[in-house]
Amino acid sequence: MGRLDGKVAVITGATSGIGLRTAEIFVAEGAKVIIAGRRSHEGEALARRLGDVCVFRQTDVTVDEQMRALIDLAVERFGRLDCLFNNAGGPAQTGGIEGLDADRFDQAMAVLVRSVMLGMKYAAPHMKTQGAGSIINNGSIAGRLAGYSTSLVYSTAKAAVIHLTKCVAMELGESGVRVNSISPGLIATGIFGKALGLSTEAAEKTPETIRNAYATAQPIPRAGLPDDIAHAAVFLASDESGFINGHDLVVDGAITGGRNWSQQQQGYAAMRKLLGDAVE
Template identity: 35%
Template structure:
């Protein structure tokens, strides 16, 4: 039997990168998946390769009403909700804190932090109907450390970890597990399109393995957290960072 047989999952930011890999792996393991993204063309392209066990839902991660609609459409299509991967995120602008644009700040917080809250706000009540579920929030190594010129991103990801721990305590006796994963720098468009080759080389050197991670490596950890193999894991933060935080 496949690991996610008869399970239904929502994955945000699933048109590319980590989210896309998670969607592909989940379907391979038997799940029915809602591929959620603002990029309709790329999202539909992903779904076209996954067959009848996947649907595309266009949504803005920074809008609460979109998250509510995503849950409604997922349940309408597949009848239930068992797993949610809140993965959508952006890098945002680069500037020192005293010069960081207010609009830039609001955009990053809206998608990277508010978006995770909005997702959980509507995912949790649906999971409570079954009395079981697993939520995996995609955080970052920058939820544990700071880095210059990325105050909004770091603040949002630190917030994701706090939100994850709080919700895990609230739902620990209700059958719903909530965890966060912290990728290092991963070779996805989020990184490769945000940094020059020179910067990417320098970023690679910050990992003990001296390379960027692969989205598939993050997806495998998320899969474990989505299954009952991780049945005693909740409220935890799992780095998948090639040793970045070991220094």
């Protein structure tokens, strides 16, 4: 038996990266999934590959009516809604506060925060009627600590997602609906390339480069992978996490845990050398 047997899930941002891998693993664990994204070619190809248990709907997650239709589709097609993974996102403007463009700020907030609000808004009634459900929002370590994103807008938006998750968890938990977030660390996806201005097609070719670049950034000696977040989402979607609510699950190889041991030891050795004869 799969860990998600009999469950129905909606996954946004499912045409690449974390969302795509989550859809694959959810189906492998027994779930039926509605996947959403802006790129119809990629979404329809994934749905065909995953079979009758997967349906793609082209969706702009910032548009109220499109998000309502997406959520309703799950219930219409499969009879219920057990999990919503608000995964869709993207990069935001980089640079300091003085150079920010207000329109670009609003656009990023719409993609990163408004979409999460809309997904929860329309999933909540269905899950409350069932008396059960799991909503998972994609946060970021950049939303927990400053300095983990090249974009202060992105960091601010993800901080809002994490706090919004907790607020809604306190409300919906009383109806048996759990709301949690996952905060990824350095996950090798195309988002880094997109943040630097690469086209979507070019950015999707960069994960291997990212894996190599961040192999030693955290104590675990490899970069994070979409699988790491997908498996965390399986746990939060499953009944195994039935008493977890309002929690931000950090999946970062301990990069936010503090200074790496080897770096600390190098600093210690350098200090001893600096002090020379004064050190016994």
